[in-house]
Amino acid sequence: MTSRDGYTWTPSAGLKPGVPSLGVITPKSNLTSTRVEYDVVVIGAGYCGLTAARNCALEGLNVLLLEARDRIGGRSWSSNIGGYPFEMGGTWVHWGQSNTWREIMRYGLQGEVESSFDFEKGVKHFELNTSEGSVTMSHDDEDALLDSALKKFTNVDGVYGRKMIPLPHTTFHNPESVPLDAMSAADRIAQISSKLSPQERAVLEASVLLCSGGTLETTSFHEFMHWWAMCGYTYQGWLDMLITWKFKAGQSNFARQFFEEALATKRLSYAFDTPIQHIASTPSGVTINAKNGQTYRALRAICTIPLNVLSSITFSPPLSPGKQAAIATGHVNQTIKVHAEISNKDLRSWTGITYPHNELYYAIGDGTTPAGNTHIVCFGGQNKHMDPEADISRTKSAVQTLFTPDHYADQTVDIQRLVFHNWSKDEYAKGAWFFAPPGLLSTHLDDMRERSGNVVFAGSDWALGWRSFIDGAIEEGQRAGVEVRREVQGVKGARASL
């Protein structure tokens, strides 16, 4: 099935909206008109909603899952183009990500992952293009450069953040770390700039922006340090946990395991293509109005709508001032992710940073397609933002600019296919994964997590551990599922004893 989401471009077919994916669900609804009230309505079928819906259904609740899109997975989904999974959003997983890995083990997929990197043959180099010029170096030298730069950036306490953020699941466990949330990445770079070589500074800035998708000024230094702590306070951990292991069969195959297990309980009702307009918490439960005019009632709602989208929904009663302030601030991640299929096989072992003059600043060889071509995944963001579908020649040029011809002799970079999802223009995402601007988390993390009457808010954007990651979505889906299941069983137990 083909989702409405995403775009493909090929030389022969040109630009086409829609990408085939295992994540598209048919039929698009299994609702019958008989049920008038559910135990819980889960809004959003990303990993958070899928986890909450599955757990609640397994634990005996009648669940209604509503999703605006035609597919599951939210900000993580994969193509199925000739069987090949280009990852349109969230991609990489690791056993250090507790919630994700536990689900991977649940579905027996622990052997079904592979490394994005393959440095066995081909160019086997890292290409760095900066305002100073263009160089290539070995991947060992790339690692040494990044390790050195990241150590300087993160060493706020003599032990690379271990004292400042000793327990990363309680973000501000050490109150001395709070001032780091008033700082931006630009502020931190200003502190250490005299110690950074030009190459270190370029790769550091590109690496920070690869995490935040914002600008250096809009990136909270504390939130970067939180990621760093989650990765074990090392560059190697950062590589291992953020950008190494991915599913051979793609994210959408993983997400389907949750959906199908929930469906097998026969307690899951669902409707796709059902965006929400209004959520009301009432004394007896919740009332949900969809944009299509339908009304749904339940004892509780779990709302997994991303932070940047919450302003498009009305709530009754109005949300708390703190939550409204967090929504008004929003997160800053406007990552651009473009997959390019390139006929040059030698580029499988290529990685590169081109910064700050290109729309795409960070890219790696990510796989070999069924046609035997090299798959390069490229990242950009707010720094020099573009809408990849707006001008394909500009997008192709941004890919080609990653490769300075001097290093490749007569081998031109021949783009056979582009695949991408414009998360910035996606009305149900309004950005990529959550990344905090300075000040947001130290003032409003609790507000974002707070429930509103019978509506529980859950989502990776305000998870405690791997906030912004699939793992944080599952963390939050579990939390909300347990909370709501206990309450619903309490309500029903009280009714039964009347």
Add this chain to the structure above:
Amino acid sequence: MTSRDGYTWTPSAGLKPGVPSLGVITPKSNLTSTRVEYDVVVIGAGYCGLTAARNCALEGLNVLLLEARDRIGGRSWSSNIGGYPFEMGGTWVHWGQSNTWREIMRYGLQGEVESSFDFEKGVKHFELNTSEGSVTMSHDDEDALLDSALKKFTNVDGVYGRKMIPLPHTTFHNPESVPLDAMSAADRIAQISSKLSPQERAVLEASVLLCSGGTLETTSFHEFMHWWAMCGYTYQGWLDMLITWKFKAGQSNFARQFFEEALATKRLSYAFDTPIQHIASTPSGVTINAKNGQTYRALRAICTIPLNVLSSITFSPPLSPGKQAAIATGHVNQTIKVHAEISNKDLRSWTGITYPHNELYYAIGDGTTPAGNTHIVCFGGQNKHMDPEADISRTKSAVQTLFTPDHYADQTVDIQRLVFHNWSKDEYAKGAWFFAPPGLLSTHLDDMRERSGNVVFAGSDWALGWRSFIDGAIEEGQRAGVEVRREVQGVKGARASL
């Protein structure tokens, strides 16, 4: 409540069997005579059995939990001596342990952990006593020494095991690693002995035995490498994940969360003090005979009895030859763990290795007791085995031998209390956490994991990830719970449609 398990010794009261613990469950059974058949009987109330029982009960099954002891937690439980949690068995947790940490988040305990280490004040040194003499050094020097020794030990592929064990949850993912399971730790040390300084060799051997609890000859080198891989292939990861973070309120408080959540479903029946004699898989389910003469029937059984104890149970039909062979081999861990409460407050920042001449070879300052004394936790094993309760003067002497008087002037090591559990003499454990001898896992891991008719075997001893850890127990409890729940719902669905 006081468990039958464990021992305490104080100068005034002498040696006493039994230790107060939050893990003791009263009343010891909630069985009524009305029910004749359960959906599932879970044998063993360690973390594996607790997870399986809780999940099955939450997901609608009628569960019977049987436990030989008077308490939950199996090989992980904590004292409640004046409110202080001496950890009698499994202790440390980390967010890199996916199953454990997910449960910690479920129960909101992520802020309720603390570091065993506190190097702020006092002696702030590492003491190394070997056949070469006695020295002290800073903790930074201790770390450098261990880092160097472990790097030499683990660097089998130029990248510290990353190529050999790239995906630790599929233990033998790289078939080139299989020969490492034919090697013992002694074999590996023989390979690198010319590169090890005497100090490196002493701390390496003590550290390997701290993991295995066997001898160097009975310790599988592959299994050590598997631990190393799970820890991120670094000494720092090894420290962080194995021996740093523990519960402020103790393991038994954590285990109670599982039990109480299961009990709240009203679908959990349980009986403690109920050791099992015989387990029969029948065409329609299972029949369990307890040693007290009671018989229990269920559609399925989840047997979480440790590998070393399975030979004390009879099975009908007999277990497979492969499983029988694994049981006959058994695991090798005979760790001795002794807690000592010592009046010298300066030792809070002390760590030490005394090897190979002492029964206790590895110890650290682990806390400060309510009386303000220093709590030292000390480890020994098969290397120079003792039963700590057999001769208290020998046990005290082994603690005192960790401290060479030269380093402490006139401050004698004044033992105010000893607390321990003799896992080797415990008929329901017959050893501490699982550790594989050479050859066991490469020949019998699949056999250990295999079910036998309607009996599913689950336990940390044959987990895939953090095998031997609390995390592996929860991993296995989840796996068995999902498997059994699906089958039971299938059986009942089929019956309902007759």
